[in-house]
Amino acid sequence: MKRTIFFCISTLLLLTSCKVGNGEQREPIEVGHGIVHWTEENLMKVSNMLESIFIIDLYLTTDPALREEIFDERLKNSVVEYDTTTNTIMEGYRYVDGTVDYYRTIATDGLLLSEGGTWRVNGQGTTITSDGGVMTATINTRIDDNSQVDAKLRIEEYGYDKEKGAFDVKYDGDIYIVEQREYTYTLSIDVVKSIEYTEGRIVGGELDVEYNYSATEHIDKVYMTYDKDGRISFSYRGYTNTTQY
């Protein structure tokens, strides 16, 4: 009898030991988090892309004192050479031994951006034009082997903040991201209120984001707002949350 009882108890213990994982129970808002995070990643790429171009214009046009500061803060290991005979700006990396590896050229129409010029960044599919005082950046660039960013942005203002030692840019427009893997992921970002970018982060703006995954044809819509501290408040399928990256 005792044996039987012990056998039954040990069998029950064995059965209770069967749970080996809690699984991954998620809330719908976590999907929204994912979309927000991916949007943030791509907005930063676009903003950094703009920064890298505008900083050259600022470097070439500003007064010598500020020019030195910009160089020290942002272009320390770089070489920026403007060849006015060919209207070409060459950007390169300067090694410790003094040798330079040029990695980017910008074709200008003879004018700097601040003078209303048109710049075409070779190999990057980025063009910046001015028309009637409205500066427009058109981006058709491959970010990596799988993804492409297409954007048409209206640049409202840009500059270098001496006090913060930081580059600022404010822009609005539409950004379209395509990531091609086994299936296609797309992200359409419609800027409702201008994006403000400073000190390497976004500190303002409102966005309507639409995410689509071709395999399941899911369409998810997220509304995002940035506050001045870089926090993102977003709503997704009736859920709201705040996050910061």
Added chain:
Amino acid sequence: MARKLRYIVAVVAMLCTTPLVAQEVISDELIYDRISGFMTTADSYDIMPVRKSKNIKEIRHRHNIRLGYGAPGLFSEFMLDNIGMACDCALHFDYPSAIEHRRHSTSPRRQLSTLSLQYSYCIKPGFWLGAKGTYAGVWQYTYDTITGKRLYDNNAHNIALMLDAQIAWLRRDIVEMYSSLSLGLMAHIERANGGLTPMFDAVFVGLSVGRKCYGFVEVGAGIGGSVRGGIGIRFNSKN
């Protein structure tokens, strides 16, 4: 941690059964005499009359059936689950694939580690040949995070059938220590994968306590798991 604790408790519970079995068997007078050395000399043989006991027959059992359960081992876990899924690890978390990953939730994962049923035939004292069947399964389902709708099951089942050879390298009346090797085939069944594969199981050290009914614990590797325990019965087909 909780998972490990449960396995330890389970193995201890298995061990608890074996002393009870042993206690009952050792109460048999003849066996007690043997263990205590009463019948080891010619003198004592003369003094003590030989008493017949059914245990004399029982220690020459030909058939052996055992039922066991094995705690997961590295190999058995890999064969069942490829390890990664059991720990709920998210293996890819780059965006945007992470968005799709989050769109799916999974239920708690339940696993029955290796259950085994074995039959052996005694070829000669201490050497058994037979067959061993094992089963292990894991159950979990995936559902849509947003709608809560059940999408598909992630269940997997391993069913193995192997030939088994066992050698007892220490034999006492009620205690036996042994090693064994099993070779055969295993069927792996799951939603998106499956197949038939050669399989093995090895018991490095096994300890059984009892005569007709006995409990056993083993340490081994292979599809049977790492530490195993269970109960068995030895018998003859006719008296």
